[in-house]
Amino acid sequence: MKKGFIKIDSQRCKGCGLCVSVCPKGRIRIAEALNLKGYHPAEFQEDEMDKKGRCNACTLCALICPDVAIEVFRE
């Protein structure tokens, strides 16, 4: 199975939550901490396992991210 991971630039992210809504694996959530601009940025949960499985680098989050804050890598 393909495995991947994403890097979210937390200073670019404005916390709109669109990436959270499209991730088929539910791997992204909104952080409790604030970034320098005062937004709650999205954060990637790589290690926590649940039924849906790991990130498979489908790039849906990066496609919809309005701030081009997400980079996607495939292992």
Add this chain to the structure above:
Amino acid sequence: MAQQVFKRPESLKDNVFHYCPGCGHSIIHRLLAEVIDELGIREKTVGVPPAGCAVLAYNYLDVDMGEAPHGRAIAVATGIKRCRPDLVVFTYQGDGDLAAIGTAETVHAANRGECLTVIFVNNGVYGMTGGQMAPTTLPGQKTTTTPGGRMALRDGHPLDLSRMLALAAGSVYIERTAVTSPKHIIKTKKAIRKAFKVQMDGQGFALVEILSACPTNWKETPIEACKRVEQVVATQYPLGILKDATHEPTADNP
């Protein structure tokens, strides 16, 4: 070894977008930059941004840009293209710019068949000035100038400018897409790419209308606003190809 499968396009500068959270403009900027990269036309592309939220597009797109007065982007682009037919010229306009104050320029440029690529971002309000009613505002939609909702008999009906332009004899390719889900974003990129190809083949006027969300002025969350575009706005402005008169270039009909 991890391989990067999605990165920032080269034609997009490193600046952080000034747009509100969940705004469609920045997605469209990225798609434009990706298409410009893929076609390899960065050094010969000139863009004309509008008055409106995207007025600062030159801060983000790493191509030559010339600002136009409100609504006059297509007129300025016509001048650039006629002086330098070797350049690839595009305009980037919102609905207040293209469908309200710039209607005359737009209709006549399409009718003359000017060889331009027009990116028309329709979010149904004047975003930069605080959410006033635009010609494209839906019936019943609340804006700051129609606080009780738009009434067709008092405020006019929503204007479907892309359909008008599809009737103009000179227009070649007109498609309406959205940037509210990954599926629609991929379709939008294909449409933008085709609109640039139409110009580069010298076929004529190409326009892509992109339905975009304005969460701030609609007073909705970005996710609600994207759903509204797909469920409500797209019923008034159906997605799809409105006109495709493109042809394969031949020797006697280039």
